[in-house]
Amino acid sequence: QLQVVESGGGVVRPGRSLTLSCAASEFNFKSYGMHWIRQAPGRGLEWVAGVSYDGGTKDYADSVKGRFLISRDNSKNKMFLQMNGLRPDDTAVYYCAKAMTTVTTVALDPWGQGTLVTVSS
Amino acid sequence: IVMTQSPLSLPVTPGEPASISCRSSQSLLHNNGQNYLNWYLQKPGQSPQLLIYFGSNRASGVPDRFSGSGSGTHFTLKISRVEAGDVGVYYCMQALQTPLTFGGGTKVDI
Numbered sequence A: 001q002l003q004v005v006e007s008g009g010g011v012v013r014p015g016r017s018l019t020l021s022c023a024a025s026e027f028n029f030k031s032y033g034m035h036w037i038r039q040a041p042g043r044g045l046e047w048v049a050g051v052s053y054d055g056g057t058k059d060y061a062d063s064v065k066g067r068f069l070i071s072r073d074n075s076k077n078k079m080f081l082q083m084n085g086l087r088p089d090d091t092a093v094y095y096c097a098k099a100m101t102t103v104t105t106v107a108l109d110p111w112g113q114g115t116l117v118t119v120s121s
Numbered sequence B: 001i002v003m004t005q006s007p008l009s010l011p012v013t014p015g016e017p018a019s020i021s022c023r024s025s026q027s028l029l030h031n032n033g034q035n036y037l038n039w040y041l042q043k044p045g046q047s048p049q050l051l052i053y054f055g056s057n058r059a060s061g062v063p064d065r066f067s068g069s070g071s072g073t074h075f076t077l078k079i080s081r082v083e084a085g086d087v088g089v090y091y092c093m094q095a096l097q098t099p100l101t102f103g104g105g106t107k108v109d110i
Helices: none
Strands: A003-007 A010-012 A018-025 A034-039 A045-051 A058-060 A068-073 A078-083 A092-099 A108-111 A115-119 B003-006 B009-011 B018-024 B037-042 B049-053 B066-071 B074-079 B088-094 B106-109
Touching: A003 A092, A003 A108, A018 A034, A018 A092, A018 A115, A034 A078, A034 A108, A045 A068, A045 A078, A045 A092, A058 A068, A108 B049, B003 B088, B018 B037, B018 B088, B018 B106, B037 B066, B049 B066, B074 B088
Parallel strands: A010 A115, B009 B106
Antiparallel strands: A003 A018, A018 A078, A034 A045, A034 A092, A045 A058, A068 A078, A092 A108, A092 A115, B003 B018, B018 B074, B037 B049, B037 B088, B066 B074, B088 B106
């Protein structure tokens, strides 16, 4: 069935880097934009970054701009989030999600199960 | 775009209706005539799932007990008859422009 699966989370020291992966299956990955969304413990949802179907357009939340890099490899049906200069307030479950339609991001569907990133000394 | 939901918490009774409000700081009406407003439900221990897109279109597999309405800056999610499995946190989200932004969430419990 159509799904996206995140991996790469873990515990990391402040200031260090971590790269998350999102593997897609059962849909034409190269035709859809993809997004990362995070949820700090006990908090709401925060959009982090998005990438267009071909990787040509990338957008970031102000809170991560200049520190995080979103990318994708359409030959491998994967999306990535390289997180540099991590801070304790980056601690969250990170979800990847597929844009519902091919032209624009009308909605996010489906979402993965999430991967936990903990930034702590 | 700032998204504001109310109420923060909503106690419900099975079989009774429920309603959640979402307001945006600017109009979500696209020039194609669609409102770029989604509703998601995050059940306990799960990832969010899409319920409604374009303000009023139910996503695949979503029961017709759920309905979305509104236009511009004011939107409403209604559950005609709440079931026990509807508990969780409901979020509205605007998809008109990046950064995509979410409301703070409404916790629905029995």
